[in-house]
Amino acid sequence: MKWRGLVLTSIGLLGLLAGPADAAPGTVVRTDRGPVRGSVTGDVRSFQGIPFAAPPVGTLRWRPPRPAAPWRDPLDATKPKAICAQLPALGPDASEAEDCLYLNVTAPKRQHKPLPVMVWFHGGGFTSGAASHYDPVKLVTKGDVVVVTVAYRLGPLGYLATPGLTAEAGNQSGNYGLQDQLAGLRWVQRNAAAFGGNPGNVTIFGESAGASSVCDMVVSPLTTGLFHRAIGQSFSCAADTLTPDAAHATGTQFAAKLGCADAACLRGKPVKDLLAAWPGGAPVVGGRELPLQPPDAIRRDKFQHVPLLWGSNLDEARLFVGLFYDGVGKPVTATQYEQITRETFGPAADKVLARYPVGNYSSPSVALATWQTDAPSQLLSTCGHLDSYKLFTAKPLPIPVYAYQFTDRTAPAIVDWPGFDEGAAHAFELNYTWRQFFGKPMTPRQESLSATMVRYWTTFAHTGNPNTRGLPEWRRYTSDGDVQELGLTAVAPKNPAVESNCAFWAGLQP
Incomplete structure (x- = not known):
């Protein structure tokens, strides 16, 4: 919905x-x-x-x-x-x-x-x-x-x-x-x-x-x-x-x-x-x-x-799976994973289960969170974010859009559930632009990413463009390959549509 x-x-x-x-x-x-x-x-x-x-x-x-x-x-x-x-x-x-x-x-x-x-x-x-x-x-x-x-x-x-x-x-x-x-x-x-x-x-x-x-x-x-x-x-x-x-x-x-x-x-x-x-x-x-x-x-x-600067996190839905399942001591089972998928997608569920087989993930909970993060029918999905960037840039005189994806799966956990890998979950990027609140102290590499994000955000506030001297170039969004990855291993353009199977989802959706 x-x-x-x-x-x-x-x-x-x-x-x-x-x-x-x-x-x-x-x-x-x-x-x-x-x-x-x-x-x-x-x-x-x-x-x-x-x-x-x-x-x-x-x-x-x-x-x-x-x-x-x-x-x-x-x-x-x-x-x-x-x-x-x-x-x-x-x-x-x-x-x-x-x-x-x-x-x-x-x-x-x-x-x-x-x-x-x-x-x-x-x-x-x-x-x-x-x-x-x-x-x-x-x-x-x-x-x-x-x-x-x-x-x-x-x-x-x-x-x-x-x-x-x-x-x-x-x-x-x-x-x-x-x-x-x-x-x-x-x-x-x-x-x-x-x-x-x-x-x-x-x-x-x-x-x-x-x-x-x-x-x-x-x-x-x-x-x-x-x-x-x-x-x-x-x-x-x-x-x-x-x-x-x-x-x-x-x-x-x-x-x-x-x-x-x-x-x-x-x-x-x-x-x-x-x-x-x-x-x-x-x-x-x-x-x-x-x-x-x-x-x-x-x-x-x-x-x-x-001008817009907009983005999402690599593992948005892991926060909610943690809240509803692992966080209350009831991790998703393989049987539940299939049941939830079938209840959500009906006749198309077989295709989703084939694209997201439970055995490909560290747990059924992570498998569920993965398609919930990807699918455009889900509230905070990666593919839904890409759709919104296209809305803004499809005008005869498109406005500047700078899109990002936060990918640090080692980010300090705002909510940490034992035995569950929260990854780069919903809201975990907040520590990087505000004074850190909860979670383990940041490592030097995370502090460096935080400094980069603060400069991008505030440079955008100054000029309407996040680019400034000393930072990796952030391309204006014109295609799905222009999303800036904000992570420990890369601060550079990436194409989240490939990783999140957006073409698959587009073919599946009415």
Whole structure:
């Protein structure tokens, strides 16, 4: 299925990330709503917990974000605020906070000109994660950029759609988290210069659900002028999002489970009850934010024509196989492997089993994860990513696309299950661009790859092209052979379509 919330709701990786170290009080910066007092650590200035919208509580639950109230005295911005309401996922984090629309700004301590601004939207399946869990010290100090990490409403508070909420708003409901992200971008336009950033050079970037959000911003008509480049990590823009009918059906069932027939009743329910009843969701097409499905908008040339840097990991699906099978002590058996394959592909299963024989892999779990990573019908597939690059480059005046595949199978494991080879799994590239959080310390070769990736990402933020002196050439995408491998043994063009059997899958799919 290409429902973006189906698999992503299992990802709670953001709860595992460590935030910036404690720092002494530092500078004061005046925003458009009032002054904030940040801190200085080493070579960076940090401002955490800046309100970019009013708390979406009470009657503002399930409404677009409103402006934050102004303040006069300097606001303490030395510590992060509460993370948005969520159940514990892979990490220990849990929250019932609705007052969570805050962002964090990290900038070099010394600078002589306005710098590019990189605005990050975290992953977590639209149900978990936090902006404050990411420490951008690598990007800021090595790449000479300003980084802003933006919180947004999650789970039922961010993505509930019902017929009543849609009628109340006069706009498709279910996109409150996306509306928060857009409010964060508008805040950047108003305030980036005060922190040394250039509002005329903004790069949005995100991973997993964050990259899905970046896709939505690229195709949204409401984002014109809010950003100038985009980076997506591990999510394909060739995937559809929820339709109104599907979202309303889920929302109606959710309300009934809580004993509610209208929005007023739902607004009176405790957050913990909403979280417990939530089945999962994602942004919804059909309203002002997303009038068209992302791939349809790209085909019809109704998207923001900005340079893109986009990619995926070699073993994306191993994270999910680990979560659902090996991580709970029930590795996939050879019999299960065949059963799952047949249930997925029906009459075509024999061809898939012949192309992916279980004996060719170190375990049935790895065999399952391999075709789940390759097949374009799967959410995060390699072939699906290649399809999305073709969408963007098929225009009469194609936009620049720089595609990558992260291939370090020895990467520090964000989640490590004994006896299971996670490889270059979903989200394992995050250690390479942010301060390392979990996993064994990086080796010198991994630190070198990390430095290369940071330079590629930040050079792209500066110029719209990742190439710079001292780095291996990264070719602009024109064919499947132009995907830049980011690995320990090679940082050079490769053709993932061959390894992932994309021609086979194209012949198998209707």
